[in-house]
Amino acid sequence: MNKLFYPALFHKAEEGGFWISFPDFPECFTEGDDITQAYEMAVEALGLAVTSRKKEKEEIPAPTEIDKLSLEDGILVIVEFDMLEYQKKHNSRAVKKTLSIPAWLNEEATAMGVNFSQVLQEALKEKINADK
Numbered sequence: 001m002n003k004l005f006y007p008a009l010f011h012k013a014e015e016g017g018f019w020i021s022f023p024d025f026p027e028c029f030t031e032g033d034d035i036t037q038a039y040e041m042a043v044e045a046l047g048l049a050v051t052s053r054k055k056e057k058e059e060i061p062a063p064t065e066i067d068k069l070s071l072e073d074g075i076l077v078i079v080e081f082d083m084l085e086y087q088k089k090h091n092s093r094a095v096k097k098t099l100s101i102p103a104w105l106n107e108e109a110t111a112m113g114v115n116f117s118q119v120l121q122e123a124l125k126e127k128i129n130a131d132k
Contacts, residue, residue: 004050004081006063008042009074010035022079023069024061025049042079047086084128 006025010018018038019031022045030045032038053060066076097120109116 002082002084004046004063004083005078006046006081007066007069008046008077008079009069009072010038010042010077011072011074020045020077021074022046022049023064039077039079042077043081046079046081047090050081050083051086051090 006022009021009023011021013019013031017031017033018035020029020038020042022028022042025046028045028049030038030041032041050060066078069076099120109119
């Protein structure tokens with residue numbers, strides 16, 4: 001569930017630019033001065049809505065099928081949200097982890113000057129395909 005795709009409605013704003021709503025996230029609105037900024041703001045707003053619901057252990061809705069949407073004078077745009085990229089951008093603080101490894105492995109790695117944090121980060125990124 002790293003990449004999510006949700007329909008958004010881009011509405012022309014009277015004062016110029018666009019305002020954006022998400023049928024699946026009624027609390028989620030944003031705006032942009034032009035289509036590029038509006039899309040970027042839509043990705044950020046969707047990210048905030050999804051991660052807020054996830055944090056509060058609320059249901060993350062399935063995307064509404066586009067043929068079931070009422071366009072309400074808006075332009076239908078599918079917004080892609082990459083959970084992993086969002087977390088990298090907004091949640092990069094370091095956290096301390098305690099773990100256990102065999103003594104012989106610790107001695108060998110320490111003797112070689114291995115940076116344990118770096119090795120663990122690299123292994124975890126590979127494991128979850130974070131660099132792809």
